[in-house]
Amino acid sequence: MSVDEAGTARGGDGVDEPGWEVDPDDESGVAMAATVGRQIKAWRESAGMRAGEFGAAIGYGEDLVYKVEGGRRIPRPEFLDRADEVLGAGGKLAMLKRELAEVRYPKKVRDLARMEARAVEVSVYSSHGIHGLLQTEQHARVLLEARQPAYSRDEVERGVSARIARRSVFEREPAPSLSFVQEEASLRRPIGGRMALRCQLEHLLEIGRLRSVSLQVMPLDCESHPGMGGDIEILKFDDGTAVGRSGGAFNGRPVSDPKHLRILELRYGMIRSQALTPRESLAFIEQALGET
Known part of the structure; x- marks a missing residue:
């Protein structure tokens, strides 16, 4: 290259x-x-x-x-x-x-990766795109190359490498509890083309079948839910502390105050309850793959 x-x-x-x-x-x-x-x-x-x-x-x-x-x-x-x-x-x-090994990645990504590596629970709702932990290399590359103002090629390569490195969270022992809710729209947009979308859907199925992972789809026919304001991510650690962030709360800043975390946990819990079950979601992704 x-x-x-x-x-x-x-x-x-x-x-x-x-x-x-x-x-x-x-x-x-x-x-x-x-x-x-x-x-x-x-x-x-x-x-x-x-x-x-x-x-x-x-x-x-x-x-x-x-x-x-x-x-x-x-x-x-x-x-x-x-x-x-x-x-x-x-x-x-x-x-x-x-x-x-870590220095080659952008500092903000290193900080996030360190927290993900420590977390015993990861809860994520993605409102628009496939979450970074779930992206294939090709999907991540297309997204980074489409960014405006444009990243340099060096920044694209570092960004792709960083996203791929973060996937080590799925290989940890003992495995953390990982929960994802993806909007149906993110499974329909052919980012990188139809073949790239097929690879992304196949990757989601592979990840969704891991015993430590709960992957759910929020269907488009759900008229409204608490995640309409933006993404939500909550990381919990074995010392009882936690950190969360949402594009629709607290100006998008990371929060660790228990009162703020309870708000994010309440919203995430309601989102999960309105989404398809993990079993229904895998079937939904398989159907989407067949239609691609």
Whole structure:
């Protein structure tokens, strides 16, 4: 895949390699990228290699090497693996992948992913589109590419990677309790085309059949319900605390006050009661898939 200067450097083999720019407003990300860059540069200089020579040896351009060493670019895992091998670092550079695993995602997404990773209960109502945790990679990419003002290609790639990484919540042990209510309209819009919609519906069926997941559809023939004002998301943690947010309450700000949370829980409970049951919803999605 070819991306512009904001998201790539051209490797020595002529293949465009996507990377991630460092968000200057992300202090922890800037510090981590700078630290990793200095370590790579120290290993390269210790090996007596020029930046261009080193770049050619690992299959990346000299320009990217300078940007990584200067802390202006977050290296991909493959970069670190090749660098470790060429420089004989004995795994010391490759292990930096763990430190950079989160930094490559936008800070606000990292914060959300951390909360989702801690939550023992996740309750979500999506009023317009497929919720991020339920999106296929293709669906997420089309949405991000359609955004206005337009994201750069680098921002699109980071956004897609972040959404896919968040899906690890479905693989946790012990599994959290996950509840989703999707509006029927979100299952009908062919975002990315008919084949992309089919893949998205198939993915919803797969997720909806997990024992830890309750997936419900709010049918269009439901005249009104408490979610008409916007999305709702509630995360509960094992220490008894919780955080919630709704586009239709409290100016869309995250809330943790028990009084505010009770309002969101009441609304979400009523939404679930008016939606199709999980069994009916899976049958509904299967029917929609057959009609696509």
